[in-house]
Amino acid sequence: MKQEELKTLLYDEIAKCNRCGFCLAHCPIYTIMGREWATPRGKNALVRAIIEGKIGWTPEIEDTLFRCTGCRLCTQTCFPAVETNQGVLAGRACLADMHQYPKIVDRVVEALENNFNISDEPNEDRTLWMDFLKNVPEHMYQKEKAEVVYFVGCVAAFFPLVQKIPQAFVQVLDKSKVDFTILGGEEWCCGFPLIQMGMEEKMQKLVEHNQEKVKQVSAKTVVFACPSCFHTWKEKYNTNAELLHSTQYMERLINEKKIVFNNGFNKTVTYHDPCDLGRNSKVFDPPRNILNAIPGLKLVEMANNRQLCNCCGGGGDLEMIDPELSAAIAERKIQEIQDTGAEVVVTSCQQCIRTISGYARKKEIDLKVMDITEVVLEAMGS
Amino acid sequence: MDREKMVEELVKLVGKENVLSSETDLYLYGYDASLFRGKPDCIVLPGSTEEVSKIVKFAHEAGVHVVGRGSGTNLSGGTIPTQGGIVVHFSRMNRILEIDIENQRAVVEPGVFTLALKNALARYGYVYQPDPASEKVSTFGGNFGENSGGPHCLKYGVTTNHILGAEVVLYNGDVVHVGGKTLDNPGYDLTGVLVGSEGTLGIATKLILRIMPKPEAVKTMLAIYNTLEDAGKTVSAIIGDGIVPATLEMLDRLTIKAVEESIHAGFPLDAEAVLIIELDGLKDGMERLAERIMEICKKNNVREVKAAKTEAERMQLWAGRKGAFGAIARLRPNYLVCDGTVPRTKLPEVLTKVMEVGRKYDLSIANVFHAGDGNLHPLILFDERNEEELRKVHLAGSEIMKLCAEAGGTISGEHGIGTEKKKEMLFVFTPQDIGAMKKVKMAFDPEDIYNPGKVLPEIQE
Numbered sequence: 135m136k137q138e139e140l141k142t143l144l145y146d147e148i149a150k151c152n153r154c155g156f157c158l159a160h161c162p163i164y165t166i167m168g169r170e171w172a173t174p175r176g177k178n179a180l181v182r183a184i185i186e187g188k189i190g191w192t193p194e195i196e197d198t199l200f201r202c203t204g205c206r207l208c209t210q211t212c213f214p215a216v217e218t219n220q221g222v223l224a225g226r227a228c229l230a231d232m233h234q235y236p237k238i239v240d241r242v243v244e245a246l247e248n249n250f251n252i253s254d255e256p257n258e259d260r261t262l263w264m265d266f267l268k269n270v271p272e273h274m275y276q277k278e279k280a281e282v283v284y285f286v287g288c289v290a291a292f293f294p295l296v297q298k299i300p301q302a303f304v305q306v307l308d309k310s311k312v313d314f315t316i317l318g319g320e321e322w323c324c325g326f327p328l329i330q331m332g333m334e335e336k337m338q339k340l341v342e343h344n345q346e347k348v349k350q351v352s353a354k355t356v357v358f359a360c361p362s363c364f365h366t367w368k369e370k371y372n373t374n375a376e377l378l379h380s381t382q383y384m385e386r387l388i389n390e391k392k393i394v395f396n397n398g399f400n401k402t403v404t405y406h407d408p409c410d411l412g413r414n415s416k417v418f419d420p421p422r423n424i425l426n427a428i429p430g431l432k433l434v435e436m437a438n439n440r441q442l443c444n445c446c447g448g449g450g451d452l453e454m455i456d457p458e459l460s461a462a463i464a465e466r467k468i469q470e471i472q473d474t475g476a477e478v479v480v481t482s483c484q485q486c487i488r489t490i491s492g493y494a495r496k497k498e499i500d501l502k503v504m505d506i507t508e509v510v511l512e513a514m515g516s
Numbered sequence: 517m518d519r520e521k522m523v524e525e526l527v528k529l530v531g532k533e534n535v536l537s538s539e540t541d542l543y544l545y546g547y548d549a550s551l552f553r554g555k556p557d558c559i560v561l562p563g564s565t566e567e568v569s570k571i572v573k574f575a576h577e578a579g580v581h582v583v584g585r586g587s588g589t590n591l592s593g594g595t596i597p598t599q600g601g602i603v604v605h606f607s608r609m610n611r612i613l614e615i616d617i618e619n620q621r622a623v624v625e626p627g628v629f630t631l632a633l634k635n636a637l638a639r640y641g642y643v644y645q646p647d648p649a650s651e652k653v654s655t656f657g658g659n660f661g662e663n664s665g666g667p668h669c670l671k672y673g674v675t676t677n678h679i680l681g682a683e684v685v686l687y688n689g690d691v692v693h694v695g696g697k698t699l700d701n702p703g704y705d706l707t708g709v710l711v712g713s714e715g716t717l718g719i720a721t722k723l724i725l726r727i728m729p730k731p732e733a734v735k736t737m738l739a740i741y742n743t744l745e746d747a748g749k750t751v752s753a754i755i756g757d758g759i760v761p762a763t764l765e766m767l768d769r770l771t772i773k774a775v776e777e778s779i780h781a782g783f784p785l786d787a788e789a790v791l792i793i794e795l796d797g798l799k800d801g802m803e804r805l806a807e808r809i810m811e812i813c814k815k816n817n818v819r820e821v822k823a824a825k826t827e828a829e830r831m832q833l834w835a836g837r838k839g840a841f842g843a844i845a846r847l848r849p850n851y852l853v854c855d856g857t858v859p860r861t862k863l864p865e866v867l868t869k870v871m872e873v874g875r876k877y878d879l880s881i882a883n884v885f886h887a888g889d890g891n892l893h894p895l896i897l898f899d900e901r902n903e904e905e906l907r908k909v910h911l912a913g914s915e916i917m918k919l920c921a922e923a924g925g926t927i928s929g930e931h932g933i934g935t936e937k938k939k940e941m942l943f944v945f946t947p948q949d950i951g952a953m954k955k956v957k958m959a960f961d962p963e964d965i966y967n968p969g970k971v972l973p974e975i976q977e
Contacts, residue, residue: 149899149900149901150845150849152549153549153588154549155589155653156650159629168561168608169605171540171541179543179544180544188543194538194540198540213842213846214846215842
């Protein structure tokens with residue numbers, strides 16, 4: 135993106151910031167860093183200063199703009215609801231245009247161009263998570279035609295820590311007798327990381343491919359266990375298929391009595407709203423309705439929940455760009471989880487699980503982190 | 517002193533990571549929530565009183581100015597480094613040092629957010645009373661400097677009534693203690709002098725606060741009026757009757773409209789004004805007091821008065837008040853919050869004149885304010901990028917202050933003077949009065965190290 139375009143797109147939005155500073159109280163980055171550059175107010179001020187020609191693209195601006203989790207809690211708590219993250223992403227797009235960004239970005243872009251996924255593995259390996267699953271049907275969950283496409287997402291497909299999500303979700307769908315398929319090696323990254331890196335124009339190829347594949351399957355519905363894939367499809371894709379997050383779809387299956395809880399789940403749990411599912415897609419009730427429908431399960435809320443839920447620290451590619459900062463945010467999140475006294479923290483996002491349990495493991499904190507699909511599967515029993 | 521040398525010396529005192537001096541950082545510490553701008557020479561983030569003392573001692577010896585800063589939420593330009601120097605940002609000194617329930621005291625560092633202490637106190641059933649609108653992020657250092665207020669200050673008093681003592685770093689780096697944990701301290705009341713001095717006399721590094729048990733019961737009412745005058749008369753009549761509600765807030769027509777469009781708090785769109793009246797204290801007698809207030813409202817031609825029956829209804833009424841700034845902020849890109857105080861009895865008359873000022877400059881003005889203590893907050897709507905409009909906003913703001921002063925009030929209720937209202941000080945003080953204040957400044961900071969160019973206007977001596 136060029137600077138002129140930045141002005142056209144965002145000057146009016148950013149100019150709504152009155153610098154009141156109320157966002158400082160909520161921003162996960164400022165809470166850890168304690169410096170003005172970390173604040174949403176500061177980010178707005180810098181983007182505005184660039185638009186007005188008062189400041190150039192300094193190295194500090196790069197550091198600043200690449201340190202935002204995209205959680206949008208600042209916008210949620212801002213009087214004029216300034217869309218700071220839009221300014222941040224547009225700023226990153228300008229930086230990308232000038233090849234001024236963290237080195238790791240090139241590696242990810244290369245992986246996406248070569249493998250169509252964010253890992254270094256070939257895309258055929260997208261289904262390796264099935265190796266650990268018993269009773270996999272002959273078609274390996276890959277059918278030519280199906281009512282529903284389950285879009286697995288790169289992280290859940292490739293990262294061992296969270297492969298339990300597709301493993302659990304396909305079993306839930308199977309047990310509920312849903313006619314579904316995955317796209318296997320034909321599933322390409324949704325493009326979310328490119329948006330975060332300010333390279334949205336590079337995602338078109340991915341979008342078109344995925345849209346076409348869903349069309350070929352004649353699917354009426356596409357289901358996502360990844361909130362970021364879900365949000366990206368909702369915002370950037372053009373499809374006639376209905377787009378649902380796994381929590382919305384499972385809620386429907388419960389209402390249709392296709393999901394039945396034979397076992398229940400006798401534990402006190404708290405629920406963490408993933409930013410891209412909760413605040414950014416406004417899906418707050420389905421996960422709670424699911425949890426409340428499970429016999430024996432007691433749901434307790436964190437001090438900050440729903441619209442005000444604190445980010446885990448893993449959003450906006452931050453874990454990739456600044457792992458230390460991401461971990462410091464996760465530490466605070468874990469404190470808030472522990473304050474509820476819950477035995478398990480349930481969420482519905484592979485990235486949140488990675489950030490939270492990754493930190494807990496490293497620091498040997500006894501914390502059980504589960505995806506909602508796992509909880510549902512366990513509660514369904516045989 | 518050249519900047520490189522300054523940074524080098526400061527790095528020795530607090531470490532490299534706690535000194536900021538890039539062009540980007542200098543830009544970012546040049547603003548606060550006001551309309552003013554400045555540029556510091558560098559920014560330092562101390563971690564202890566000892567470090568603050570060393571920084572100030574260094575600044576004093578080098579003849580460099582020092583400006584303290586918390587969250588930079590202040591509305592009068594108090595934290596703008598108008599003459600350069602070192603900005604001391606207190607975000608690292610954010611520990612609650614002590615909560616002593618039996619003696620009803622808390623001790624905090626200056627970087628603690630007001631609400632963070634309140635949250636910590638809630639588990640004991642205790643509260644720190646002052647509640648500035650920015651409490652979720654305003655720091656105690658800032659509250660100390662600005663003598664912050666808030667809706668509940670009608671009954672409980674402003675910040676100065678809740679700060680009993682402080683550890684203060686003087687202009688030369690010396691650390692002194694003023695006041696203490698007891699209510700009445702011998703010697704001069706230096707705490708009283710320092711609270712509200714806007715960082716021009718010293719920097720607080722520890723604060724001793726008064727905390728109180730949470731009131732047993734709360735009752736919140738909404739009174740709806742067809743005229744501003746009747747609403748204003750009600751305010752005077754309630755206080756005149758000897759009742760001191762916990763809060764007594766007023767919203768005018770433009771505010772009501774904006775609130776209803778964005779949050780639906782249940783305010784009627786055709787009303788000219790609403791009052792939000794809240795009582796707190798012992799359960800016994802509260803109903804009787806509420807009835808008395810309702811009677812007073814009726815005598816003053818209230819259209820309707822209703823009491824919140826549940827906590828949810830109460831929260832909804834407050835959502836309307838607390839969301840008012842937000843709702844108004846959506847009408848135009850920017851707003852200036854004016855801050856003036858008038859005798860309660862003059863409220864209707866001054867409000868009418870405020871609206872005339874708006875018409876004169878062709879600016880929209882919305883009013884949402886602490887009516888109980890006569891603290892007006894006219895919000896002037898504009899677009900900061902429009903220079904002509906910005907110029908008119910400054911003129912209108914000043915004219916509104918003049919109105920307040922002429923009505924027997926004053927030019928600030930809680931936001932301070934800072935950079936914004938220095939010349940308006942002469943609306944309410946004579947040059948002799950200002951001269952007396954200058955002597956205090958000279959006593960505390962003879963070399964003008966701290967926050968230069970703030971609060972006091974230039975006068976002919």
